[in-house]
Amino acid sequence: MxxxxxxxxxxxxxxxxxxxxxxxxxxxxxxxxxxxxxxxxxxxxxxxxxxxxxxxxxxxxxxxxxxxxxxxxxxxxPLREIQDWLAFYSRFWNTNLRRLNQLLEEEEK
CATH class of the missing domain: 1.10.10.10 (Winged helix-like DNA-binding domain superfamily/Winged helix DNA-binding domain)
Structure with a gap:
């Protein structure tokens, strides 16, 4: 199908x-x-x-x-559709966590 x-x-x-x-x-x-x-x-x-x-x-x-x-x-x-949807948000969270980590490292200096 x-x-x-x-x-x-x-x-x-x-x-x-x-x-x-x-x-x-x-x-x-x-x-x-x-x-x-x-x-x-x-x-x-x-x-x-x-x-x-x-x-x-x-x-x-x-x-x-x-x-x-x-x-x-x-x-x-058909589960690939869900995997692709989740992959977008995985990249979103990874990017934002990386930014947060950079911010925290800059504040420590």
Whole structure:
């Protein structure tokens, strides 16, 4: 799914802690069936499925049918958008901390 075809914003998709936890679980394996993804949560399959649907709309999760079972896997490529956004602020803070350090060093003299 290309970035233009995503139905949901990646930032919106990862805003929920349950969805971030699902991403983490999927990042630790190649793929997982729904019943295994549901096990660590205090909620039913329907609720987990709704979270997975949101992640899928954002392009973060891919699924495939294997018999009667649906298996899910992480597609981390859309997370690059978040990484790029954070990189800007990382540079911002590094620049400002460097300026603060210079100021403090000048005041010590």
């Amino acid at each position: 290309s970035d233009n075809n995503r139905l949901r914003d990646v930032f919106d998709a990862i805003a929920d802690p349950t969805r971030r936890r699902l991403i983490r679980l999927l990042a630790e394996t190649d793929e997982m069936p729904l019943h295994e993804l549901t096990a660590p949560f205090n909620m039913g399959r329907t609720a987990v499925s709704k979270h997975l649907a949101i992640l899928k709309e954002a392009g973060l999760v891919l699924d495939r049918k294997v018999g009667r079972e649906t298996r899910f896997r992480l597609n981390a490529a």
